[in-house]
Amino acid sequence: xxxxxxxxxxxxxxxxxxxxxxxxxxxxxxxxxxxxxxxxxxxxxxxxxxxxxxxxxxxxxxxxxxxxxxxxxxxxxxxxxxxxxxxxxxxxxxxxxxxxxxxxxxxxxxxxxxxxxxxxxxxxxxxxxxxxxxxxxxxxxxxxxxxxxxxxxxxxxxxxxxxxxxxxxxxxxxxxxxxxxxxxxxxxxxxxxxxxxxxxxxxxxxxxxxxxxxxxxxxxxxxxxxxxxxxxxxxxxxxxxxxxxxxxxxxxxxxxxxxxxxxxxxxxxxxxxxxxxxxxxxxxxxxxxxxxxxxxxxxxxxxxxxxxxxxxxxxxxxxxxxxxxxxxxxxxxxxxxxxxxxxxxxxxxxxxxxxxxxxxxxxxxxxxxxxxxxxxxxxxxxxxxxxxxxxxxxxxxxxxxxxxxxxxxxxxxxxxxxxxxxxxxxxxxxxxxxxxxxxxxxxxxxxxxxxxxxxxxxxxxxxxxxxxxxxxxxxxxxxxxxxxxxxxxxxxxxxxxxxxxxxxx
Numbered sequence: 001x002x003x004x005x006x007x008x009x010x011x012x013x014x015x016x017x018x019x020x021x022x023x024x025x026x027x028x029x030x031x032x033x034x035x036x037x038x039x040x041x042x043x044x045x046x047x048x049x050x051x052x053x054x055x056x057x058x059x060x061x062x063x064x065x066x067x068x069x070x071x072x073x074x075x076x077x078x079x080x081x082x083x084x085x086x087x088x089x090x091x092x093x094x095x096x097x098x099x100x101x102x103x104x105x106x107x108x109x110x111x112x113x114x115x116x117x118x119x120x121x122x123x124x125x126x127x128x129x130x131x132x133x134x135x136x137x138x139x140x141x142x143x144x145x146x147x148x149x150x151x152x153x154x155x156x157x158x159x160x161x162x163x164x165x166x167x168x169x170x171x172x173x174x175x176x177x178x179x180x181x182x183x184x185x186x187x188x189x190x191x192x193x194x195x196x197x198x199x200x201x202x203x204x205x206x207x208x209x210x211x212x213x214x215x216x217x218x219x220x221x222x223x224x225x226x227x228x229x230x231x232x233x234x235x236x237x238x239x240x241x242x243x244x245x246x247x248x249x250x251x252x253x254x255x256x257x258x259x260x261x262x263x264x265x266x267x268x269x270x271x272x273x274x275x276x277x278x279x280x281x282x283x284x285x286x287x288x289x290x291x292x293x294x295x296x297x298x299x300x301x302x303x304x305x306x307x308x309x310x311x312x313x314x315x316x317x318x319x320x321x322x323x324x325x326x327x328x329x330x331x332x333x334x335x336x337x338x339x340x341x342x343x344x345x346x347x348x349x350x351x352x353x354x355x356x357x358x359x360x361x362x363x364x365x366x367x368x369x370x371x372x373x374x375x376x377x378x379x380x381x382x383x384x385x386x387x388x389x390x391x392x393x394x395x396x397x398x399x400x401x402x403x404x405x406x407x408x409x410x411x412x413x414x415x416x417x418x419x420x421x422x423x424x425x426x427x428x429x430x431x432x433x434x435x436x437x438x439x440x441x442x443x444x445x446x447x448x449x450x451x452x453x454x455x456x457x458x459x460x461x462x463x464x465x466x467x468x469x470x471x472x473x474x475x476x477x478x479x480x481x482x483x484x485x486x487x488x489x490x491x492x493x494x495x496x497x498x499x500x501x502x503x504x505x
Contacts, residue, residue: 032076035149038157038369045150045186046231054233060184060205063198063222063234074229077190080147081140081166081254083128089143090121098446101136102127105174105241108214128168128250134175137166139445140254141338147254148441152338154258156369161337162258163445169194172246179211180239183257187233189226191252192244196232198222199239205263206237226253236260262329270329272314277377279317281428286310330372334434335454338444340370348500349437355504357478357493359486363502364475370436371501373467378430431464433457437500457495466492475505 034044043051049058049066058064068074094100096114102124103112113133115123127133141147141164154162163183168191169175180201187196197220202212217239225245226232234240236259244251280286294303339349347353349367357363365371434456459467466481466489481489496502 032073033150035153038153041150041153042157045154046233058233060235063232063238065222065224066231067224067227068229068231070229074227077188077229080150080188080190081137081144081252082191083135083168083250083252085144086124086135086137086168087121089137090119090124092143094119099138100124101138102133103136103175104131104133105177108177110175110177110211128170132170132173134167134169134173136175137168140164140166142442142444142446145341145343148338149341151256152341154256155337158258159333160258160262161260161333161445162256163260164254164256166190166252166254168250168252169242169244170250171244171248174241174243176241177211178214178217178239178241179209180206180237181257182206182208182236182260184236184259185234185238186231186256187226187253188256189228189230189232189251189253191228192249194226194242194251194253195245196222196224196226196240196242198234201235201237201239204237205235207261207263212239267329274377275314275318275321279314285313330374331432331434331454334370334372334436334456335439336444337370337436337439339436339439339441340367350500352497352500353503357490357497357502357504359478359490361478361493361504362475363470363478363493363497364473364505365470365501366503367435367437367501368471372434373471374432374434375429375461375464376432377428429461431459431461431467433459433467433496433499433501435499435501455499457499457501459492459495463488463492470496470502 032044034040039051046054046064046066049064054064089099095117096102096119100114100119101112102114103110105111113127113131124135128135141151147164151162151164167175171192178197178199180203199212199217199220202216203210276286291300291303294300339346342349355361434454436455438455463483466483469476469481470493478489478493479486481492483489483492493502497504
């Protein structure tokens with residue numbers, strides 16, 4: 001790891017203001033990222049900056065530049081993706097638009113040079129050499145194991161999807177015009193050098209991507225050149241542009257991005273419906289009808305005052321709420337994130353291993369960072385029997401009796417179809433467990449595809465305390481679970497074991 005830092009030199013007042021900058025001398029031992037835990041991975045990624053300093057001074061606030069004079073770390077960064085990797089990737093069947101874009105910035109505008117259909121390495125190299133075009137490779141973690149390893153840990157750390165794009169730009173060229181993004185950005189310089197210019201945001205913490213005209217953005221606030229092993233962070237909304245200096249080799253960098261649609265506003269939109277649901281169930285005020293013809297006219301002052309009162313009532317109720325109901329964010333994150341990194345065939349993610357759990361067993365939760373436990377209103381109370389559903393690749397279902405849980409597998413991208421289990425007619429909430437163990441790495445961050453699935457279990461609300469025991473214990477005896485009967489205890493752990501969520505210790 002880098003072990004020595006020194007402050008950047010003085011700057012001229014008339015020039016661009018450098019980012020907060022750390023220059024790091026090479027360490028004696030080979031540098032590498034620390035994969036012991038999500039937090040240790042992030043700490044090593046931004047070293048020597050401390051995580052507390054990063055989130056207090058830089059996160060969502062201002063750029064951070066870390067320049068490292070560390071050949072070992074530069075070599076590691078260079079192993080993540082190279083221009084020559086495109087040859088083997090193209091042989092696997094890459095397509096223009098979906099997997100790769102070819103573009104160049106011309107007169108402040110992005111000119112796309114994509115062909116139709118499959119991308120061939122020789123054509124990419126021709127456009128790269130002759131047209132000075134940038135090659136943008138989408139979501140390389142689908143194919144490059146080390147990027148999968150990094151981004152899977154970062155998704156655990158941030159609790160948000162983490163995507164990436166590789167940009168390969170020839171000398172004396174620029175791929176994209178000045179623009180800002182709707183994501184937090186970490187740039188890792190892999191090959192060659194890249195000259196960067198950053199500008200004041202016109203829309204701080206922007207919620208969408210936008211190109212900005214050169215005449216609108218003024219002079220850069222930060223200007224510098226990245227070399228292999230360097231890292232740059234900047235918040236969403238930061239206007240930026242980058243070019244490869246003339247006379248040098250090509251530049252390759254990977255942009256790792258996160259926190260798209262992960263704001264307090266998004267969280268409010270996600271949780272308020274559940275709060276309204278509970279409040280309307282317990283109080284008559286929200287069940288009263290709206291005034292006649294309100295939907296036919298513009299909102300009236302009376303309606304506005306009424307809504308303001310309801311919002312204050314919801315705020316008061318929120319103060320005393322211990323658990324918020326999440327309708328989509330948790331499910332969508334778990335459904336679309338990377339599966340746990342696996343150096344082997346991944347059998348441990350799909351096939352239960354070890355002993356079958358019994359009443360006298362001691363069990364432990366595994367892959368905790370990839371599991372979400374949440375309470376949600378039951379979406380199907382039509383069947384009072386206890387049924388387990390198992391989904392096959394053909395989309396057909398096979399049913400068999402099994403415990404008081406339900407396994408679900410959903411292929412619809414926007415809503416989840418949950419199959420019924422043993423439910424009392426009066427039961428209005430269920431415990432849902434979503435996990436990403438069976439997610440497909442090959443489709444990560446590629447949009448809502450028809451083959452997308454959500455995996456998990458659901459249980460009666462009466463099982464919540466027992467599930468929390470398992471979640472909050474390093475290991476727990478099955479017989480000590482807070483359930484009424486021994487059969488319920490055994491059935492609970494058997495359901496979790498079948499989904500590879502626990503193992504017997």
